[in-house]
Amino acid sequence: MSPEQENILEAHGVTKQFGGLTAVNDVSFAIPQGSIVSLIGPNGAGKTTFFNILTGLYKPTLGRVAFSGKNITAGRPDKIMALGVARTFQNIRLFGTMTAIENVMVGQHARMKAGLFGSIFRPPWVRGEEQRVRAKAAETLEYVGLRSGVHDQLATNLSYGDQRRVEIARALASEPRLLLLDEPTAGMNAQESESLTRFMQKLRDDFGLSILLIEHDMRVVMGVSEHVTVLDHGEKISEGEPQAVRSDPQVVEAYLGKQEAERQRAEQEGAV
Ligand SMILES: Nc1ncnc2c1ncn2[C@@H]1O[C@H](COP(=O)(O)OP(=O)(O)O)[C@@H](O)[C@H]1O
Ligand SMILES: [Mg+2]
The missing domain is CATH 3.40.50.300 (P-loop containing nucleotide triphosphate hydrolases)
Structure with missing residues (x-):
């Protein structure tokens, strides 16, 4: 292969x-x-x-x-x-008390070096990392098409479409x-x-x-x-x-019900 x-x-x-x-x-x-x-x-x-x-x-x-x-x-x-492996949810799940950019920064967590120790004691290298993380989050938000004017707004105040963008950006942030x-x-x-x-x-x-x-x-x-x-x-x-899947009678039946599937089948047979 x-x-x-x-x-x-x-x-x-x-x-x-x-x-x-x-x-x-x-x-x-x-x-x-x-x-x-x-x-x-x-x-x-x-x-x-x-x-x-x-x-x-x-x-x-x-x-x-x-x-x-x-x-x-x-x-x-x-x-x-x-x-x-990253995902988004059917019902958008953003951290409501965080801004758009902070939500994306959380997504980068999987790739960050500072663990709990670093987050509490914040030595200079952690602060440096945080700045890099913020810059990268901004870049990711721009990539998904979220205009920079709203990066610092609370995620829950954004339009539905923009919340989707933030959620995708957060997923992408974990690389x-x-x-x-x-x-x-x-x-x-x-x-x-x-x-x-x-x-x-x-x-x-x-x-x-x-x-x-x-x-x-x-x-x-x-x-x-x-x-x-x-x-x-x-x-x-x-x-x-x-x-092929769209015209599979079993799929048509699952979506439209048995009656409609049979009607379409009869129609096709009639056409041959
Ligand atoms: N945590 C859960 N506890 C009990 N039943 C669940 C749970 N999650 C999903 N289900 C049930 O499993 C079935 C499939 O649900 P789901 O996977 O959400 O379907 P879909 O995403 O295709 O609409 C449904 O009958 C749903 O009620
Ligand atoms: Mg579902």
């Missing part, structure tokens, strides 16, 4: 049960290095739960996850982040190799979604970042993904190239 084709992440037989509910059921999944892939499926399909397993927030009931060849199954979230985005375009208008789509491609091209996207907007999914995996009731029901 050539290096380009290696998988940066592999999940094998991942299952997650909450009491009697199987939220993710025996899902195997891979992300080729440097690719943008999507995870789609109706509400409650298990997508966010799967993210939570990949990032160490949940321990899978069964199965294993490897990042860059290392077993990270049920690893601590901070350890997994330090290895190079990830794999970025997981949980419904990043939710609440965005068509123009903002389009611009985020282009931004994802830029991230991949600029940094060789691999991206896993959970997304409801099919235009975004179709426009940006090299590969799409579909979950329904916790199970993987389809995967492949976006066009």
Whole structure:
């Protein structure tokens, strides 16, 4: 296998049960290095739960996850982040009492040398590091398109689109190799979604970042993904190239219901 084709992440037989509910059921999944892939499926399909397993927030009931060849199954979230996996959340989670730039500085923590000792006693080298961290955070915010006028505003006072930008900047600040985005375009208008789509491609091209996207907007999914995996009731029901997945009768059924799927099937058969 050539290096380009290696998988940066592999999940094998991942299952997650909450009491009697199987939220993710025996899902195997891979992300080729440097690719943008999507995870789609109706509400409650298990997508966010799967993210939570990949990032160490949940321990899978069964199965294993490897990042860059290392077993990270049920690893601590901070350890997994330090290895190079960063994410954003379906419901934006910024530190509300911090400014935009401070939120991004926190993201860099995984790459900082000053530990607890340094943060309390603040020797000169720590202060130097802090200045570098601030400058780098400003750079990252500019990169994601947040104008410098609002860098020092409280994160929660920013517009929804800008909060998304800050969250992505915070994720990027940990210098990830794999970025997981949980419904990043939710609440965005068509123009903002389009611009985020282009931004994802830029991230991949600029940094060789691999991206896993959970997304409801099919235009975004179709426009940006090299590969799409579909979950329904916790199970993987389809995967492949976006066009093929979109016309898979099982996927149509999961999204539109059985009746509509049958109507479309009949229509297609009629057309042959
Ligand atoms: N912490 C939890 N405790 C119990 N049930 C959960 C928990 N997290 C998710 N679930 C359930 O697991 C299923 C999948 O949820 P989720 O992963 O959020 O789906 P999606 O992101 O695809 O909409 C849902 O039925 C949800 O209620
Ligand atoms: Mg979700």
